Amino acid sequence: MTIAADDERLKSRSRLRSALVRPELGSICGAILVFVFFFAIARDSGMFGLQGVMNWTVVSAQFAIIAVGACLLMIAGEFDLSVGSMIGFSGIVIAILSVQWGWPVWSAILVAFLVAIAIGALNGLLVIRTGLPSFIVTLGSLYVLRGLTIWLSILTTQQTIIGGIAPLAEGDWLAPLFGGKAFSGLFVWLAENGWTETYTRGTRTGQPIIDGIPMVVLWALGLIIVAHIVLTRTRFGNWIFASGGDAQAARYVGVPVARVKILMFMTTAFCATVFATSQVMEFGSAAADRGLLKEFEAIICVVIGGALLTGGYGSIVGAALGALIFGVVQQGLFFAQAESSLFRVFLGTILILAVVFNTYIRRAITGER
Amino acid sequence: MSPLIEMKNIEKHFGPVIALNGVSFDVRPGECHCLLGDNGAGKSTFIKTMAGVHKPTKGEILIGGEPMSFQNPRDAMGAGIATVYQDLAMIPLMSVTRNFWMGREPVRKVGPFRFIDFRLANQVTMDEMQRMGINLRAPTQAVGTLSGGERQTVAIARAVYFGAKVLILDEPTSALGVRQTANVLSTIDRVRKSGVGVVFITHNVRHAMAIGDRFTVLNRGQTLGTAKRGEIKPEELQDMMAGGQDMAELEGSLGGTV
Structure with a gap:
């Protein structure tokens, strides 16, 4: 069905323009710029070799x-400033349960998830029941x-760092899901064929330097894909947009x-507990100060993303x-x-530029004034 | 024709404040019944009672002759009573389709998962909007890009599509320009012709006279009576709304109907 544009005040828009003008445009441009910039200044540093790529991929993941968690919550109209504290908390819960109390690691991980999700629910209940801004409530929980x-x-x-988790996690069925590496067979095969580098000295001579994709990367990809589909393709996703767009209007239609x-x-x-668990498994320890400032970093990612x-x-x-x-x-x-x-200088600048750009894009899409 | 909904001697008290003090009102299929009143007359309280937001302190609500008690807006919607609120009809950041189906999204099963059926949703949205005389550029267009009148029309089309028998419109024209008002009034006419009973709340006598079949005036929480089209003049309605003589004098000095 085609509809003639019979309103002469509507400018006709090219397909290219409507394909380009989307919420992600700011972050797409930002990503391209950042890659061009670092390709120009750090090409010879190994940043774009296999090891370098793996390095920034893990950090990005x-x-x-x-x-992902912060994005869904922000679209639903709320904030969570307690993400960073939650990361430290979940890690310490795992460490105390497994190292101090001698629980199997898998049960410590499961309990940490349950406790964290319950605290998340409590944050939400407090915000809904009191009607206070989530900024205040979660600042309290921070x-x-x-x-x-x-x-x-x-x-x-008597310490703020609890170590000794690595030996306990060996042979555990759940721990490798957070701290392990996937597709190691593929990477061994790549190395055997001489396509990727291997160690040439030491006890691991002959083994590939990159021996698999860290699970944290797979968690990130999985969460991104599931969250994207839920948000854009399901009823629940529509309710997330509606709850954040105008809670009262959404309530009126049920x-x-x-x-x-x-x-x-x-x-x-x-999501905070996934992060915490993978860090605990990676370092073999938990520290009470982990996750400091992560709540703001999450919010910055989300805001750069439009x-x-x-x-x-x-x-x-x-x-x-x-x-x-x-x-x-x-x-x-x-x-x-x-x-x-300089990292912070760079980041603050990107944040402000992205938001200015995103605001312009959003106005073009939604007709805001 | 028998009324779709009858409100009998409705009273609503908020603590010591008597917001409604015996209001009677009914709507029949295919008519536009205008509810007029000045600010503070109790129009909002009254329609919120009809829409299930408030429970009446006293009085009866009859649906198709049967007594009914609404616990919440969902009950009222289930009984076919849909309300379009002035500011809260639409979410401007979301697309027309997403707004149109909000809360009632059609789904399609893919294995164990259920996804929104966007093909169906977009098609129905385009068709319904065209029926109301609005050509959308695309169903993915954000509601924020529509004019105020068009937004009201989307909300009305949504209510009608989802089976409203009684459509309550809360001051749909009060924030609109002349042209857009005319569009919304003609939308009301279209809806009325399809057999829906329309309750049109306004404080603008001209808008009411342009479309109304019957007129009920509220003043200080009470009904001052109901008149049929042709039985009453705009000046009389205006006087009833404002509550008396001093308004007539004021108008005289301003040289016509305000």
Whole structure:
């Protein structure tokens, strides 16, 4: 069916323009710029070799995991500032249960997830019941959780770092799902054929330097794909947009806004715990100060990705690209041997540029004034 | 014809405040019944009672002759009573299709998963909007790009499509320009001809006279009576709304109907 544009005040729009003008455009341009920039200044540093790529991919994947949760929650119209504290908290819970109490690692991981998701639900309930801005409620939980984490850690071990998880995790069925590597057979095969580098000295001579895709990358990809499909293709996704766009209007047509928002708080808590668990498995230890400032980094990824701070608008693909930009800039400056404090300067600048650009794009799409 | 919904001697008290003090009102199929009243007359409280947002303190609600008690807006919607609120009809950031189907998205099964059937949703949205006389550029167009009148029309089309028997319109024309008002009024006419009973809330006598079949005036929480089209003059309606003589004098000094 074609409809003649009979309103002479509507400019006809080219297909190219409507394909380009989308919420992710800002982050797509940002990602291209960042890659061009680092290709120009750090091409010879190994940043774009297999090892270098794996390096910034892992960092980006970590950002992406928490950005997915933050993105869904922000589209539903709420914030969670307790993500960073939740990361520290979940890690310490796993460590105390497995190292101090001697529980099997898998049960410690499962309990950490349950406790974190329950705290997420509590955050959501408090926001819904009190009607307070989620900024305030989760700022409270940011402090409560961080304080509890340090207190629990010192109470049980007199330290803020709990180590010794690596030997316990060996042979566990759940731990490799967070700390392991996938497709190692493929990488051994690649190395055997001489397509990728192997160690030439030491005890691991002959083994490939890159021996698999870290699970954290697969978690990130999985979460991005599932969240994107849920958000754009399902009824529940439409309810997420509606709850953030105008909660009252959504309620009037029967959208269960309270349930949607609470579920999104639980999702952010889940994502924070995925991040925490994979870090604990990677380092073999948990520390009470892990995840510091992660809540802001997640929000920055989401905002670079084109989401609106007040809710109702955003994109998972955009948030994932925001996380990619974040990872590439952080590791790229390292490869370029630039002063590491410049990272923040760079990031703040990208944030402001992206938001200015995104605001323009959003107005073009939604007719906001 | 028997009324679709009858509200009998409705009273609503909020603590010490008596917002409604015995209001009677009914709507028949295919008519546009205008509810007029000045600010604070109780129009909003009254339609919220009809839409299931408030429970009446006293009085009866009859649907098709049967007494009915709404616990929440969902009950009222289930009984075929749809309300289009002035500002809260649409979410501007979302597409027309997503708004149109919000809360009732059609789904299609793929294995164990259920996805929104966007082909069906887009097609129905385009067809329904065209029936209301609005040509969309695309169903994915954001509602924010539509004019105020078009947004009201999308909301009305949505209510009618989902089987509204009684359509309550809360001041649909109060924020609109002349041309857009005419469009919304003609949409009301189309809806009425399809057999839906329309409740048109307004404080603008001209808009009411242009479309209404019957007119009920609310003043200070009470009905001042119902008149049929042709039985009453605009000046009389205006006087009833404003509550008396001083308004007539004021109008005289301004030289006509306000």
